[in-house]
Amino acid sequence: MKMEKAILAVITLNKEKIDGGAPIFLCDTQEEMEKVAANLEAILDGISHALSDQLYIIVKH
Amino acid sequence: MNEYTYPILFGVVVGTMARLVMLRTDYRQYPTYLHGKVIHISLGFIAASLGTVAVPAIMEKEFTAVTFLTIAASQFREVRNMERNTLTELDAYELVPRGNTYIEGIAVAFEGRNYLVIFTSFIATLTYLVWNVWIAILASLVCYLIIRKFMSGATLKKLVDIEHHELHFEGAGLYVDNIYIMNIGLPKRQEEILKYGMGFILTPKNFNVRSTIANLGQRQAILHDASVSLGVFRDSGTPALVPLIKRDLDDGRIGVFILPQDKDIDKAKRIIGAVPVLENAIRMPSESKANKKGDDNE
Numbered sequence: 001m002k003m004e005k006a007i008l009a010v011i012t013l014n015k016e017k018i019d020g021g022a023p024i025f026l027c028d029t030q031e032e033m034e035k036v037a038a039n040l041e042a043i044l045d046g047i048s049h050a051l052s053d054q055l056y057i058i059v060k061h
Numbered sequence: 062m063n064e065y066t067y068p069i070l071f072g073v074v075v076g077t078m079a080r081l082v083m084l085r086t087d088y089r090q091y092p093t094y095l096h097g098k099v100i101h102i103s104l105g106f107i108a109a110s111l112g113t114v115a116v117p118a119i120m121e122k123e124f125t126a127v128t129f130l131t132i133a134a135s136q137f138r139e140v141r142n143m144e145r146n147t148l149t150e151l152d153a154y155e156l157v158p159r160g161n162t163y164i165e166g167i168a169v170a171f172e173g174r175n176y177l178v179i180f181t182s183f184i185a186t187l188t189y190l191v192w193n194v195w196i197a198i199l200a201s202l203v204c205y206l207i208i209r210k211f212m213s214g215a216t217l218k219k220l221v222d223i224e225h226h227e228l229h230f231e232g233a234g235l236y237v238d239n240i241y242i243m244n245i246g247l248p249k250r251q252e253e254i255l256k257y258g259m260g261f262i263l264t265p266k267n268f269n270v271r272s273t274i275a276n277l278g279q280r281q282a283i284l285h286d287a288s289v290s291l292g293v294f295r296d297s298g299t300p301a302l303v304p305l306i307k308r309d310l311d312d313g314r315i316g317v318f319i320l321p322q323d324k325d326i327d328k329a330k331r332i333i334g335a336v337p338v339l340e341n342a343i344r345m346p347s348e349s350k351a352n353k354k355g356d357d358n359e
Contacts (some may be wrong), residue, residue: 004350011329026279032250034249035246037246037247038249039302041247041300041301042190042298042299045297045298045300046300047243047245047246047300047301048245048246048247048250048301049233049244049246050232050233050244050246050247056246056247061300
């Protein structure tokens with residue numbers, strides 16, 4: 001089976017809400033989270049999507 | 062030299078010229094310079110010869126000779142494969158790919174044009190032999206006119222109304238008018254998109270058009286053509302900056318989001334309007350019998 005989309009990484013401020021398979025990056029501030037997300041986006045060649053203010057995911061399309 | 066020399070010469074020249082007329086390098090940049098052209102002119106010459114020689118063959122009662130036209134047919138099917146393969150290979154390295162539907166359309170056009178050349182040569186030689194050179198010239202001119210008409214298919218501006226709309230974000234969602242395009246997380250990316258992006262709404266003029274512009278291949282063709290003509294603000298490694306088209310399920314309008322380097326609204330409208338309607342995307346639901354009868358009792 002060919003995977004069309006996959007969550008490559010999760011970046012969050014709120015550890016309690018996260019569990020499971022993808023690598024999780026914990027951040028302390030909003031700025032830090034955006035920086036990490038921007039870097040990961042470039043490195044992983046995926047798009048960072050915001051699920052909420054405290055939760056970004058990097059998705060490979 | 063015999064009685065057929067000049068008619069054959071005439072037919073071949075007319076046919077090859079017909080191929081030249083149909084071989085334009087335009088914004089699609091295809092075929093590219095010289096080498097690509099040489100291939101197609103040579104094939105056009107072969108097609109012209111085949112069409113021409115068929116006439117004397119029939120006149121000499123060599124009917125079996127006509128079977129070589131079938132060889133021509135398989136030969137030109139090969140042209141279609143060749144074009145398809147080349148373009149598919151190249152498509153992987155385009156910033157905004159053409160898409161398979163567009164490629165197939167181009168490949169079919171290349172095959173079809175060779176058959177047009179055969180017909181042109183056939184008619185030119187036939188009229189030359191039956192009547193004289195002047196009538197043959199006249200017939201060739203008529204053929205050219207018909208070819209020109211065949212060549213230019215419909216463009217999008219006949220099917221849709223194009224309107225410019227500003228892009229806006231609701232939370233992380235990017236919208237053109239009320240059509241949701243995608244989710245962009247990073248505020249920095251959002252700024253870039255608002256700065257460089259442009260949004261257009263294409264409203265279908267009738268019911269048939271709805272399914273035509275909903276075709277994913279047709280949508281990709283719009284994005285490709287717009288990106289070729291206006292430039293594209295994108296690079297490998299920036300997957301968030303991707304031109305997209307999404308559809309409004311309620312009324313069949315489509316929202317076009319592009320990232321042009323040249324932000325000229327009128328030009329962009331003209332370019333979107335000039336996108337060819339792909340043969341393979343055309344749907345005619347109004348032609349179906351179920352739609353025409355209008356009652357279920359029959």
